[in-house]
Amino acid sequence: MRTIRTEDITKAVKKMCIDANLYLADDMKNALYRACDNEESVLGKKILGQLKENLEIAGNESIPICQDTGMAIVFVKLGQDVHIEGGSFNEAINEGVRQGYTEGYLRKSVVNDPVIRKNTGDNTPAIIHIEIVDGDKLEITLAPKGFGSENMSRVFMLKPADGIDGIKNAVLTAVKDAGPNACPPIVVGVGIGGDFEKSALLAKKALTNELNSVHSYWNDVQSVTGSSKDVVPDSSYLTKLQNDLYNDINNLDIGPGGMGGKFTCLGVNIEVYPTHIAGMPLSVNMCCHVNRHAKCVL
Template sequence: MRTIQLSEITDNIKEMCIEANHVLTPDMAKALETAARREKSPLGQKVLGQLQENLQIAGQDRIPICQDTGMAVVFLEIGQDVHFEGGILEDAVNEGIRQGYAEGYLRKSVVGDPLLRENTKDNTPGIIHYSIVPGEQIKITVAPKGFGSENMSRVFMLKPADGMEGVKNAILTAVRDAGPNACPPMVVGVGIGGTFEKCALMAKQALTRPLDDSSKIP
């Protein structure tokens, strides 16, 4: 049995919230460079060049890559041989989000009630997904989900007979309907199967995969 102080979870999530909003992951930075190199249209080249310049400034000056610093989505893979001390895990996660968005000067966009629209002023509560795995390790993934892309999310209910073509059509329909509202350039996360909420969760998890991580199914 491994004992972990919840203050460590808070500190890690704080740093991850700040880092994720200031520095793009290497696979995404490489994808932007490749896109800029391959782009044919002058306007496209100019926009991709501006995005790369923006990334450089954000990293050097420690300012957010985008003004929409998103809602913090946290995935926790917790080893079943881990024991936490020092409070309640969910409180520790939200405290990390609160500190990260305050100390990182990140925009606070979350409201306590979607109808009353009163801002919580610290970007909590976050969206937290837990899974229990073997061992005594903890894997934390923090994904600040921008609201422009989140608001363009779609769920399609397909018949088994729709097959692969039905899946492709659904994806293309979602991208076409989103247009520029999802803040291009876009990475599309897709979840297939399960239930209404399960496929949405898988789609969100798909966005955390490295871009060069291909499916075994062509």
């Protein structure tokens, strides 16, 4: 059993809130720079140039990349051999968010109730997803999520017979309907399988993965027990799906800022999970070009 103290969790979360809002991960930065070099639309290229300049100013002057510094989404992988000491685990995370958003002068965007709508004043509570895993480590991924893009998210309860074409149509419908509202160029998180809420969680989690990656539940399964090995699917179709979606989305001509151009999206990330014989839930969670996330392992 390994002990991790809550004050270390708070410290780590505080730092991640500030870092994620000031700097983009290299994969996102490189994708934005590449788009800037390769955009053919004159207006699109100008917009991407401004986004690049904005990113550089944010890093150099320690100011947030966007005024919407988001709601703090926290994915936790808690090793089952970890003992948390020093107080409440959830409160340790919320205290980190409180300190990060206050001391980092980040906009407080959380209201106390969806109808009453009084600002909580410190960007808490965070949305915390906890997964218990093997081992004695604590992995925390923090993703500040802006709501311009969040509001464009969709859930589609597809039928199994809809197949790959149904998946593509659903994703393209979501992106077309979002138009300029998700602040393109966007990153498109696609969650397929599970049930209604699991697919949404997969789509959100997909946004925190390496850009243009695919991930299946079966990647994490150490050994298959209780059934034959051929239950493990050949997931190679996912790479083609990811590629096709990337190209199809970029052929929509929504473009940077919604002004037309080659780069409507910078990446498509897919997560899949086993599902029920009668359904194929699919969720799309979009993020703008400010696809922020930071990770730490304690």
